[in-house]
Each structure stands twice: as C-alpha cells, then as structure tokens.
Amino acid sequence: xxxxRLLLKSGGALVVGFSxxxxxxxxxxxQQGPASDLGKTNDGNEIDSFLAVHADGTVTVYTGKVDLxxxxxxxxxxxxxxxxxxxxxxxxxxxxxTALTPDQGSTGGSTGxxxxxxxxxxxxxxARRALVAMGAARLGLPASDLTIENGIVRTASSATGIAIxxxxxGKKFSLPVDAKVPLRDPKTYTIVGKxxxxxxxxxxxTGKHIWVQDYSVPGMLHGRVxxxxxxxxxxxxVDESSISAIPGARVVRVQNFLGVVAPNEWAAIxxxxxxxxxxxxxxxxxxxxxxxxxxxxxxxxxSDITTSRGGDPADVMNASAKKLSAxxxxxxxxxxxxxxxxxxxxxxxxxxxxxxxxQGPHGLRQYVSNVFGMPMDKVRVVYLDGAxxxxxxxxxxxxxDAVILSxxxxxxxxxxxxxxxxxxxxxxxxxxxxDLRAGIAANGDIEAWETEMWLPFARPGGRPLIGVDLAGIxxxxxxxxxxxxxxxxxxxxxxxxxxxxxxxxxxxIRVSNLRAxxxxxxxxxxxxxxxxxxxxAGVDPVQYRLSRMTDPRAVAVLRRAAExxxxxxxxxxxxxxxxxxxxVGRGVAYVxxxxxxxxxxxxxDVAVDKNTGRITVRRIxxxxxxxxxxxxxxxxxxxxxxxxxxxSRAIYEEVKFDRSRVTSVxxxxxxxxxxxxxxxxxxxxxxHPELPLYGAGEAATAPVAAVIAxxxxxAAGIRLRTAPFTPARVKAAMDGTGKA
Numbered sequence: 001x002x003x004x005r006l007l008l009k010s011g012g013a014l015v016v017g018f019s020x021x022x023x024x025x026x027x028x029x030x031q032q033g034p035a036s037d038l039g040k041t042n043d044g045n046e047i048d049s050f051l052a053v054h055a056d057g058t059v060t061v062y063t064g065k066v067d068l069x070x071x072x073x074x075x076x077x078x079x080x081x082x083x084x085x086x087x088x089x090x091x092x093x094x095x096x097x098t099a100l101t102p103d104q105g106s107t108g109g110s111t112g113x114x115x116x117x118x119x120x121x122x123x124x125x126x127a128r129r130a131l132v133a134m135g136a137a138r139l140g141l142p143a144s145d146l147t148i149e150n151g152i153v154r155t156a157s158s159a160t161g162i163a164i165x166x167x168x169x170g171k172k173f174s175l176p177v178d179a180k181v182p183l184r185d186p187k188t189y190t191i192v193g194k195x196x197x198x199x200x201x202x203x204x205x206t207g208k209h210i211w212v213q214d215y216s217v218p219g220m221l222h223g224r225v226x227x228x229x230x231x232x233x234x235x236x237x238v239d240e241s242s243i244s245a246i247p248g249a250r251v252v253r254v255q256n257f258l259g260v261v262a263p264n265e266w267a268a269i270x271x272x273x274x275x276x277x278x279x280x281x282x283x284x285x286x287x288x289x290x291x292x293x294x295x296x297x298x299x300x301x302x303s304d305i306t307t308s309r310g311g312d313p314a315d316v317m318n319a320s321a322k323k324l325s326a327x328x329x330x331x332x333x334x335x336x337x338x339x340x341x342x343x344x345x346x347x348x349x350x351x352x353x354x355x356x357x358x359q360g361p362h363g364l365r366q367y368v369s370n371v372f373g374m375p376m377d378k379v380r381v382v383y384l385d386g387a388x389x390x391x392x393x394x395x396x397x398x399x400x401d402a403v404i405l406s407x408x409x410x411x412x413x414x415x416x417x418x419x420x421x422x423x424x425x426x427x428x429x430x431x432x433x434x435d436l437r438a439g440i441a442a443n444g445d446i447e448a449w450e451t452e453m454w455l456p457f458a459r460p461g462g463r464p465l466i467g468v469d470l471a472g473i474x475x476x477x478x479x480x481x482x483x484x485x486x487x488x489x490x491x492x493x494x495x496x497x498x499x500x501x502x503x504x505x506x507x508x509i510r511v512s513n514l515r516a517x518x519x520x521x522x523x524x525x526x527x528x529x530x531x532x533x534x535x536x537a538g539v540d541p542v543q544y545r546l547s548r549m550t551d552p553r554a555v556a557v558l559r560r561a562a563e564x565x566x567x568x569x570x571x572x573x574x575x576x577x578x579x580x581x582x583x584v585g586r587g588v589a590y591v592x593x594x595x596x597x598x599x600x601x602x603x604x605d606v607a608v609d610k611n612t613g614r615i616t617v618r619r620i621x622x623x624x625x626x627x628x629x630x631x632x633x634x635x636x637x638x639x640x641x642x643x644x645x646x647x648s649r650a651i652y653e654e655v656k657f658d659r660s661r662v663t664s665v666x667x668x669x670x671x672x673x674x675x676x677x678x679x680x681x682x683x684x685x686x687x688h689p690e691l692p693l694y695g696a697g698e699a700a701t702a703p704v705a706a707v708i709a710x711x712x713x714x715a716a717g718i719r720l721r722t723a724p725f726t727p728a729r730v731k732a733a734m735d736g737t738g739k740a
Contacts, residue, residue, distance in 0.1 A: 044102040047130075047173040050123035051080060057151045057165035058090045061124075064104035064362055065116030066096035066383045067200070069641070070697055071634025072112045074198050078630055079117045082191040083124035083184060084131075085148030086164070096361045096383025106360030108391065108513065109482075110597070110695030113630060118693075125181045127173055134167040186628070186689035193689060195633030200385075212357045212384035213342045213416065220344065220412040222265040223405040224272035225467060226258045227425055230660035231509070232282035242276040251275065252408040257471035259405050261413055269418075283659035285508050292329045292722070294508070295433045301457040301503040307489045311496030313439070313448035320439025320447050322536055326529055328436070329722045330521035332655040333429040334664070335514055336672055339387020340422040341394035345402035346412035351378025356399040357386025364396055368403060371468055371475050390645070391482075392463070392512030394426040401467040423665040427463055428655050429514030430456045430481040430507060432521040434488070436529045439496075444537030444544065449494040451526070455484045455518070456511050457503035463512050481507075482517025486594045487702065490526050492548040509657060516698035519593065520646060520705055524723065527589040527706035531572070531713065540569040541588050541710065551592070553599045553625050553686075558590050560623035560684050561601035572714040582607045585715025589703035598699035599625040599686075602643070604679075606711040613731030617647055617679040617708060622700060625686040628693040632685055639700045640681045646704035648673030651725050 041049050052060045061080045067073045073093055081088040094100050096107075104116045128148055135153030136143040139162060145155050154161025186192075203209035228235070235256045243249045248263040249271040260271040286294045317323055344355040351374050358364045361381040369376045381399075389395060398415050406413040417425075432455055439448035458481055468475050485501045534544035542562050549555050565586065577583045585608075590601045605619040624639055652671045656664040664670040709720040718733040 040100060042100070042102045044104065044119070045176050047123050047127050047175050047177055049102045050120050050177070051127060053127070053131075053164055053168040055165045055168070055170045057086070057163050058092065059084060059086055060092050060094060061120055062094045062101045063116050063120055064096060064101045065107045065112045066359065066361065067112070067385075068107060068359065068389055070112055070638050071198050071631055072107075072116070073200055074196050075113055075630040075634060076117045076120055078191050078194070078196060079113070079121045080124040082189060083121055084128050084164075086151040088191050088196065090151065098361050098365045098379075098381045103362035106363055108359055110697040110699070112695060112697065113693055114695040117630070119177070121183065122179050122181055123177045125183050126175065126178045129178075129181060130173055130175055131164050131167055135162050138162055138167065189689065192628075192630055193632070193687070196631060198634060210384065211339070212344070212355060212386050213339055215344055215355050215384055216414065217344060217346060217412045220414055221261045221263060221409060222268040223259055223261045223402065223413045223415040224268045224418075225401050225415065225421070226260070226272055226275060226277060227421065227466075228256070228279050228282075228470075230279070230282040232284050233279040236278040236280055239276040243271045243274050246271050246274070250409060252405055254404060254408065255470065255472040257404060257467055259401065261405055261409050265416065285657055285659050285661075287658055288332070288654070288656045291331065291431055291508070292433060295431055295454045295504065298454070298504045298506070301505045303503065304501045305498060306485050306501050307497065307499035309494065309497040311448070313437075313450045313496040313498050316448035316496045317437060317439035317450070321442045322440040323437070324440065324529070324532055324536060325435070325437045326532060326719070326721055328434045328521070328525035328528065330432040330524065331723060332431050332509060332511070333514060333649055333653045334423055334655055334670060335388070335390050335393035335426055335429070336653065336670065337386065337388040337390070337393050337422060337426075340417040340419055341386065341398040341426070342414070342416045343395070343399040343402045344412060344414045345399065345406040347403060347406040348410070349378070350374060351380075352403055352406070353380045353382065354399050354403065355382050355384050356395055357384055357389060358395045358399060359389055359392070364399060367396070368399075371400075371473055372403060372407070391429070391514040391517065392427055394422055397425070397465045397467060400465045404467055404471055419667075420665040423670055424662045425466055427510045427512035429517070430484060430511040432484065432518065434522065434525040436525055438494075438529065438533060440533055440536060444533070444539055445548075446490065446492060446494040446533065448496040449490060450497075451488045451499040452502065453485055453488055453500070453522070454502045454504055456481055456507040457505060458482070458484070463510060466510070481511045482513035484518030485522070487519045487522040487526065487591060489595070490530060491554065491590060491592050491595065492530065492545065493550070509655070509662065515642075515645070516701040519591075519698070519702040520649070521723075523589070523591045523702040524650075524705035524709065527591070527703055528709050528719070528721065531587070531706075531710045532719065535572055535713075538571050540571055542567055543569050545588070545590055554590065554592060556686060557599045557601040557623040557625050558588075560686065561603050561621050562588065564621035564623065564682055564684060565603040565605070565619075567603060572710075573717040574714045577715050579607075581610050583610060583715040585711050585713070587707045587709070587711030587714055589707035589710060591699070591702045593694070593699035593702055597626075597694040598696065600699050600703055602703045602707040604707040604711040606708060606715055608712055608716045608730065609727075610734070613727040613729070613734060615651055615708070615712060615725055615727075615730060616677070617651070619680045619682070620647075620704075620707070622681065622683045623686060624683060624696065624700060625688065626694040626696045626699065627688050627691040629685055629687040629689070630693065632687070635685060635696055636683045638696050639683050642696075642698065642700035643681050643704055644673065644678050646701040647679060647708065650705035650708050650723055654724050
C-alpha cells in the first residue's frame with residue numbers, strides 16, 4: 001500500500017492515469033533518492049534510459065520532455081505501446097525528473113514528440129526486437145516467426161506464448177538504442193492514431209491535480225521577492241524593523257536582491273507589501289510609444305542575408321509593371337500565464353532539489369549547478385505542471401528566486417509570483433519590424449521580393465535571470481528569443497528574392513522565446529503582403545495562392561480550408577460588407593511552418609463595428625497537415641488552443657512600458673481574449689501515417705494574425721500592419737486619421 005505522502009513526495013512528475021499496482025510503488029519509492037541509488041542509467045544511448053519492463057508485464061517510460069498541456073503524456077505512451085506491442089493502459093510515464101529521465105532538451109519548438117517521442121519509439125522498437133529474440137530462445141522458434149501482441153511473444157497464428165514480463169523479470173536490457181531499428185508498419189497500427197483521452201484531464205477538472213502552485217514539502221517557508229520600482233534601480237537601504245510585527249517574517253538581501261520569507265503565504269505577502277526599502281532612480285528605457293521608430297534606428301550587432309534565390313531583386317523590381325511596399329510591426333508581448341510562476345527549492349548539503357514547471361528541467365539543473373556552484377550530481381529538478389508557459393516565461397526566474405532564498409535561510413522555500421510580478425518581470429516576446437517590397441508582373445507573378453527584418457540579436461547571456469542578476473551573481477544563461485527570422489520569405493515562386501535580417505544589439509526590455517517565436521510576426525507580414533499582391537492583381541486571394549503553389553500538400557490544405565469555409569471566389573474587399581453597423585468579411589492565410597515542417601491553411605470570418613472599430617472573429621477554419629498523427633483528439637485541442645491564443649495576441653496584447661518599467665501589469669492594462677469572445681474553430685486533420693511527424697505545438701499560430709488582418713481588409717478595406725488590432729487602431733485606419 002502506498003501512502004498519499006509518499007506519492008506527493010515523489011515530486012508530482014509521475015502522472016498516473018491507470019492502475020499500475022507494483023509499478024506505482026516502485027516509481028514513488030524510486031523518486032525518494034537519486035538515480036544512482038537505483039542503478040538506473042540516464043544515458044540517452046541506452047534502452048534502459050527510456051523504459052523498463054516489469055515482472056507483471058507493465059512498462060514504465062522515461063522522458064526528459066514534459067507535457068505542457070499538449071497531450072504528450074498520452075501520445076508518448078501510445079508511441080511506446082505501439083512499438084512494444086503492449087496495451088497502452090499498461091504503460092506509465094515518468095517525465096522531466098532529472099534524476100530519472102534522459103536529457104532530451106527543452107520541450108519547445110514542437111519537439112515533445114518529434115524528438116522526445118521519436119527517441120522513446122526507437123528505444124521501444126529496439127526493446128521489442130530484443131524481447132522477440134529472448135522469446136525465440138525460450139520457445140525454440142525462429143525470431144522471424146514471432147511477434148508481440150498484448151504483451152505476449154507469440155506466433156501470428158497462436159494465442160499462447162510467453163509474457164514479456166516473464167522474459168525480462170525486472171532485469172535491465174543493457175543494450176544500446178538502434179536509431180535505425182525497423183518500426184512497425186503504420187498499416188498495422190492499433191494504438192497510434194486513436195483519440196485516447198489524456199490521463200491528466202479528470203484530476204484537473206475535479207481540482208485534484210497537483211500543480212506546482214499546490215506543491216509543498218515538510219518544513220517549507222513561503223517567500224516573496226520585492227522588485228525595484230525601475231528595471232535598473234539599485235537598492236539603497238532596507239528597514240527590516242518595518243515588518244517586525246509579522247510573526248516569523250525574515251528579510252533576505254543579497255546586493256540588490258530583496259526578498260522575504262515567512263511561515264505562511266499570507267504573512268509573506270504582508271511582509272512584501274509592508275517592508276520599507278529605498279531604491280535609486282533609473283530611466284533608461286525608450287518607452288513603448290514610438291518603439292517602431294526606435295527599432296529602425298537602434299544600433300546593430302550585424303546584418304545577415306538569410307535567404308537568396310539568385311538575381312538582383314532591386315534591379316528587377318525597378319522594371320516591374322507594379323511595385324508594392326509595406327512595413328509591418330509586431331510589439332513586445334507577455335507570456336500572460338494565467339497562473340503566476342511558482343517554484344519550490346530545497347538547498348542543503350551542498351546541493352539542491354527544485355520543483356519547477358520549467359520547459360527544460362535538465363537545462364535548469366545545469367544552470368543551478370553552474371551559477372550556484374553546486375556539483376551537477378547534487379542538483380535535481382523535478383517537473384510539475386504550471387498554469388501555462390507558452391515559451392520562456394517566469395518559470396526559471398522564480399526557480400532561481402527560490403534557490404537564493406532557500407540557500408539564505410537554510411530551509412525549503414516556495415516562491416509564488418504575484419500578477420504584477422508575472423506581467424511586469426517575465427521576459428517578453430520580442431518586438432519585430434519588417435519592410436517588404438515586391439515587383440509584380442502584369443499577370444500577377446512575383447518577379448522580385450525583398451524582406452528586411454529588424455530583430456533582437458540572440459546571444460549567450462542575453463536573457464539573464466533577474467533574481468540572480470540583482471544578487472550580483474555571475475551568469476551566462478544563454479537563452480535568447482528563439483529562431484526569429486524563419487518564414488520571412490514567401491511560400492510562392494519569386495525568381496529574384498532576398499531576405500535580410502538586421503540584428504539589433506539590445507532590446508529595450510528582456511526578451512525570450514514566446515510561442516512560435518518570430519514566425520507569427522513574419523507570417524503576418526508575408527501573408528498579408530501576398531493578399532495585397534492578390535488585390536493589386538484583382539484576383540481572389542485563394543485562387544492567387546493556389547495558382548502559384550507547386551507542393552501537393554500545400555494545395556491540399558489550402559483547398560480543404562476553403563472548402564470548409566464554403567469559399568466563393570471573388571476579389572477583396574467584400575462588395576456587400578455592410579450589415580447595419582457591422583462590416584463583414586473573410587480572409588485566408590497559409591504557412592509551411594519554418595518552410596520545412598507543418599502545412600497549415602486558415603480562413604476567417606470577421607465583423608468590424610463601424611462605430612467603434614472593434615473586431616469580432618466569428619469563425620476560423622483550419623486544415624492542418626503535420627505528417628503522422630499520434631492522437632487526433634489531443635492534436636485538435638492543441639491546434640484550437642494555438643488559434644485562440646494567437647487571436648488574442650493579434651487583437652489585444654501589447655506590453656506597455658515607460659522610461660523606467662513595464663506599466664501593463666494587470667489584466668486591465670494587458671487584456672486578453674475572454675471566453676465569450678473566442679471564435680468558433682473548426683479543424684480538419686490531413687493524416688499521413690506513412691510520413692514522419694512534425695508535432696503541432698506552434699505551427700497553427702503562425703497564420704492567425706495574417707488571416708484576421710486579411711479578413712478585416714475584406715470587410716473594411718483597410719490594411720492592418722501593426723499589431724495588436726485594437727479598436728482605436730482600426731477606427732483610426734477607417735477614419736484615415738492614423739496608421740494601421
């Protein structure tokens with residue numbers, strides 16, 4: 001019998017969706033100590049790093065990737081179960097515990113399955129081959145005559161055989177993973193491709209799920225960090241007596257890092273509010289008003305030509321029948337996690353255990369080891385669900401805060417950020433400026449295309465963690481804003497093409513990767529500009545794209561999205577747009593994500609209020625091709641979430657800051673899409689089980705802003721080239737009193 005305390009002490013990284021009997025006890029007990037105590041390898045080249053077959057026929061799968069709400073907990077199980085030949089309800093999952101799982105890199109860029117799941121799949125297939133060989137030796141039959149079904153090694157014609165648990169009997173495989181091992185034929189799949197329910201949903205719906213915000217350990221104190229009133233301000237003095245009336249409250253100061261700890265959370269909150277501190281003045285920001293002008297004039301690290309398809313676009317453009325140009329701007333945005341970041345740290349005996357919702361537990365472990373001078377084998381990071389991340393939000397910052405406080409007071413400390421911490425201090429999605437120019441032939445073909453992008457330069461140490469920075473501890477975090485310059489070129493023929501990236505030395509505020517980093521803004525610009533070209537050619541925007549596509553998979557998604565929307569060909573804008581006080585229209589956008597992964601096409605139906613400029617997105621259709629589909633239900637959920645979140649980013653979200661600090665620190669100053677405003681989203685999946693999987697954590701986000709902007713043009717005849725598409729911005733464009 002396993003106690004509730006023992007289960008919670010396991011760190012919460014083990015998500016249990018099925019009856020696992022002895023396996024659950026083994027895993028929970030295993031997480032009380034380091035992996036070395038168990039004799040478990042985390043070498044990513046070994047089968048035993050990824051899975052264990054137990055004597056009762058159950059299987060534990062270990063992955064360094066984590067489920068950020070994407071359905072990975074079921075999808076990885078499905079991939080492993082399919083290759084092993086066992087029922088999925090006999091497979092349990094351990095994720096993101098650095099003591100027990102291999103380092104598979106951070107869970108970003110849709111790599112949860114494309115790397116994490118694929119590596120587990122190869123390990124499972126290699127294990128299946130070994131199990132079949134073991135069964136052949138025991139049964140006295142050729143291995144070529146045997147298969148594994150329902151966890152039994154047997155011939156295709158026999159219902160009896162030998163159970164895999166009896167073959168392994170709890171022992172290790174002690175074999176390397178064969179990355180070229182034959183995989184099961186997709187035609188024989190019985191588990192992959194099925195819409196199996198996510199195991200975490202019931203507990204989340206009933207309030208029983210353990211989030212990082214819920215987690216506690218014995219003897220734990222509660223902490224809060226007091227940030228400077230200005231980003232670059234220095235701490236001058238602290239009056240510790242100002243919180244002497246709060247029982248158990250203590251002040252922690254490390255240079256400019258200022259925090260409090262207390263026996264309970266409310267006492268910590270009170271102490272953070274009542275502690276008197278003096279800070280220096282600082283006003284080194286340019287302010288968010290006019291940020292587009294600052295970007296264009298900012299000092300550059302370097303300029304790179306990232307894409308070129310021969311010729312000289314500038315010369316060809318001069319001779320073209322039509323010449324178009326436009327500038328598009330995307331602002332800084334917050335990750336806007338609904339639950340502010342939280343972490344628990346226990347620093348003792350020269351090491352640390354950190355419970356965090358970081359997307360990269362192994363990377364955080366390396367960071368804690370390096371920055372705080374702890375041996376790697378004495379640092380352990382255990383993943384626990386957080387309330388949304390969408391990229392590099394405050395998860396790692398708050399973990400560092402917890403380590404600093406725990407080290408100072410010699411006890412486990414839970415640090416919970418407040419809303420003003422999350423909005424004010426999480427690293428932001430970067431600002432992006434794009435200039436586009438094109439030369440168009442008389443028949444509408446693109447003869448020449450130029451893109452110039454102004455983007456923040458990603459360099460080592462470019463995103464220092466704020467608590468560590470304030471404490472004056474040397475660090476080289478090395479995480480930038482992501483691959484920002486992808487999809488800056490059109491997905492359609494342009495004989496003469498050049499894409500130039502101007503890398504800006506310093507961003508005004510700290511930036512990090514935010515879902516689909518760079519690709520949303522770039523696709524917004526490129527696909528909006530394609531719509532401008534189609535309009536200039538007097539051609540329906542769907543027909544314009546289809547007539548120039550050469551990839552059959554691209555054609556398939558665009559045709560399917562248009563069919564779902566019952567698209568009737570005509571040029572934009574809509575000649576019958578006016579419906580009382582509303583203007584209605586439809587738009588289309590397409591992307592091949594990173595020009596190498598998913599194919600996504602969207603259409604949108606919108607209404608624009610003539611009097612207020614408010615946009616209502618009524619409906620979005622999406623045709624999505626990501627190759628092999630592991631779990632169609634989870635995939636649809638992921639795509640719908642991508643679309644709805646990016647609709648919010650396109651219409652509402654913009655970080656505001658003055659000369660000293662971020663000023664959009666609550667849901668009023670930083671609004672997001674509400675449930676009542678969410679559009680109807682319809683998704684069609686184009687499954688290709690014979691092809692590799694691409695993952696789907698980001699791709700459907702990329703064309704959302706473009707499809708909305710194109711639909712607004714169809715409705716109101718205005719081009720929106722600056723996000724977000726606020727009512728004031730839309731109304732000014734309709735009235736001709738301001739730029740869109």
